Amino acid sequence: MRVGRKLRATVEITYLEAVTAALRDALREDERVFLLGEDIGVFGGAFGATKGLLEEFGPERVLDTPISEEGFVGAAVGAAWMGERPVVELQFADFATCALDQLLTVAAKTHWRSGLPLPLVVRMPSGGGVRGGPFHAASPEGLFAGQPGLKVVCPATVEDAYGLTRSAIDDPDPVLVFEHKALYRRLRGPLPPPSLRTPLGRARLAREGADATVVAYGACVWTALEAVERLGADVEVLDLRTVWPFDAEAILRSLTKTSRLLVLQEAARSTGAAGLVLSLVARLGFESLDAPPALHAPPDTPVPFAPELEDAYLPSVESTAAELERLLAY
Amino acid sequence: MTREQRLELLRLMLLQRQFEDRVLALYRQGRIAGSVYTGRGQEAVAAAAGLALGPDDVVCPLNRELACHFAKGVTVEEAFRNFLGRADGPTRGRDGNMHFGVPARGVFPLVSMLGNLVPVTVGAALAFKRRGEPRVALTFLGEGAFSVGDTHEGLNLAGVWQVPAVFVLQSNGYSYSTPAARQMVNTNLAERITGGWSIPAERVDGTDALATFAACRAAIERARSGGGPQAVEALTLRIHGHAAHDDARYVPAELRAAYADRDPVARLEERLRLDGVGSEELGALRERVRTTVEQGLLEAEASPAPDPAELEDGVWAAPLEKPDRAL
Numbered sequence: 001m002r003v004g005r006k007l008r009a010t011v012e013i014t015y016l017e018a019v020t021a022a023l024r025d026a027l028r029e030d031e032r033v034f035l036l037g038e039d040i041g042v043f044g045g046a047f048g049a050t051k052g053l054l055e056e057f058g059p060e061r062v063l064d065t066p067i068s069e070e071g072f073v074g075a076a077v078g079a080a081w082m083g084e085r086p087v088v089e090l091q092f093a094d095f096a097t098c099a100l101d102q103l104l105t106v107a108a109k110t111h112w113r114s115g116l117p118l119p120l121v122v123r124m125p126s127g128g129g130v131r132g133g134p135f136h137a138a139s140p141e142g143l144f145a146g147q148p149g150l151k152v153v154c155p156a157t158v159e160d161a162y163g164l165t166r167s168a169i170d171d172p173d174p175v176l177v178f179e180h181k182a183l184y185r186r187l188r189g190p191l192p193p194p195s196l197r198t199p200l201g202r203a204r205l206a207r208e209g210a211d212a213t214v215v216a217y218g219a220c221v222w223t224a225l226e227a228v229e230r231l232g233a234d235v236e237v238l239d240l241r242t243v244w245p246f247d248a249e250a251i252l253r254s255l256t257k258t259s260r261l262l263v264l265q266e267a268a269r270s271t272g273a274a275g276l277v278l279s280l281v282a283r284l285g286f287e288s289l290d291a292p293p294a295l296h297a298p299p300d301t302p303v304p305f306a307p308e309l310e311d312a313y314l315p316s317v318e319s320t321a322a323e324l325e326r327l328l329a330y
Numbered sequence: 331m332t333r334e335q336r337l338e339l340l341r342l343m344l345l346q347r348q349f350e351d352r353v354l355a356l357y358r359q360g361r362i363a364g365s366v367y368t369g370r371g372q373e374a375v376a377a378a379a380g381l382a383l384g385p386d387d388v389v390c391p392l393n394r395e396l397a398c399h400f401a402k403g404v405t406v407e408e409a410f411r412n413f414l415g416r417a418d419g420p421t422r423g424r425d426g427n428m429h430f431g432v433p434a435r436g437v438f439p440l441v442s443m444l445g446n447l448v449p450v451t452v453g454a455a456l457a458f459k460r461r462g463e464p465r466v467a468l469t470f471l472g473e474g475a476f477s478v479g480d481t482h483e484g485l486n487l488a489g490v491w492q493v494p495a496v497f498v499l500q501s502n503g504y505s506y507s508t509p510a511a512r513q514m515v516n517t518n519l520a521e522r523i524t525g526g527w528s529i530p531a532e533r534v535d536g537t538d539a540l541a542t543f544a545a546c547r548a549a550i551e552r553a554r555s556g557g558g559p560q561a562v563e564a565l566t567l568r569i570h571g572h573a574a575h576d577d578a579r580y581v582p583a584e585l586r587a588a589y590a591d592r593d594p595v596a597r598l599e600e601r602l603r604l605d606g607v608g609s610e611e612l613g614a615l616r617e618r619v620r621t622t623v624e625q626g627l628l629e630a631e632a633s634p635a636p637d638p639a640e641l642e643d644g645v646w647a648a649p650l651e652k653p654d655r656a657l
Binding site: 034060063065066068070071072073074075076077078079080081082083084086101102105106109110111112113114115116117118148149151171172173200201242245 | 388420421424425429430431433438439441443446447448449450451452453454455456457458460467479480483484486487490491644645646647648650
């Protein structure tokens, strides 16, 4: 939508529309930016994130691709090598596995071994709660967290959906943006100004508290906030925002204050970013701890389809509140 | 092609041949770590494609194309520094042997996973097309890469997008120890590229340097002038094994015998004699190349070793303010 500067702040948009606004503003401001992915042009993207962009910017800047993730992510790498700023959409984060070689073999190692910046962004809808099953509901950020050369972000708010996407596009390194598909239409907020950038590598204090810290990212931030509300507890919620390389200092600082830690994530318990956070805390936060650090995450299985199974699989407000109670009572 | 261009082609081929002979000797003396791959028998393809490129064109060479690096202006010292793992080499000792590029000279670094560079090259060409720049992106591949999915995704995209990309296929008959016929039903890659992706593909004798140059030059210029992606399949030989440790005993004796008459360096020298290039001039050229190689090695050996304290520098172009070193 085209709105004036004054009007802009009064316009309410969804998380999904914040992504679209970020892409649109980046396309307007920098002609090196172009988008590529499956069905992002005429159709506007499987979730509608690129709706209207083909009409405004034309087929040279909004490219529909064949179903060929390894191919078009590779092509984006090559274009980035030549100084372009490609922004790729993967239809679902699950399909990141198809492009793994380009992301890990080529993109992640480029700068370290050649000194060549690689300004590549790969956006992808991740997460469950939409009955996507084993191939359309995964949270595969853990495949990439810890990989040297990559940056991984997981926006949890409308503001960050805009600000992290803009920062990712500005950044000279490959950045993977895991958008949460359950937040796309659930969250609303003011349309951010085109100047807004969310700094990469910085966590956000979503809620202050004194008795425990919940470290979360993506949709789990909201699960944590609701669980804390429900308990009426004095608990801090830290939204990692950047999952790799994450804000270790913010985690340790919060732990110094609260002495209790719950890591909450939607990725299966032995994947995701939780292991990295727990490793950090075990080694550098040990003396702050009054209780063993807790982990609340789904079991180590793929994401199931049936509503009864998926609802039991994903961390809920109830199950998170129960984990928190156990932690606070320790 | 002028007489000077032909001599330059020979010089580049000799440079790769002599450089790699030196490298093999160093490797056997234990002065080069890791492994060493040579392009003996394939120098004509590397040199011809490199020489046919323009100064603003870019290339992603693979592992048997050092002459292409040299054609683009990579120096012998730079190459030796990489083989020796020196601090001031193209990868600062972070990667070895021919696993390097010099982006400032339009040479981009290879990765070992075959086929990966095909879509990457297509993307580089896409950037040129978007900006309306008359530049071409070229990459090499062989039968090994032709069995990898990336190659096929990349060729498909090149055709759909009609980008100025050139694919030079080195059909040397083998992938490591496995002959092409055990990897694919139709080993005529030019036919498959033309038939499968509607990309024009010319098949040439890759041991004939002049014919290979003509084919590469024509393909590059067709791509540059809006003709879309192009391919050249060079039928060539892998005189050595896959790498230095491999004696290629699996290559049948009759095929080995046939290699003897098809050495691309000898063939070009023979052809140059017809141009009136005498033994004296050829000898002087060989000597000049030998000096370049020896000088380059001396300079590279004088370079410092990399400092382990710098290992984590440059993981990211823009490291975050608080990189989590504690992990």
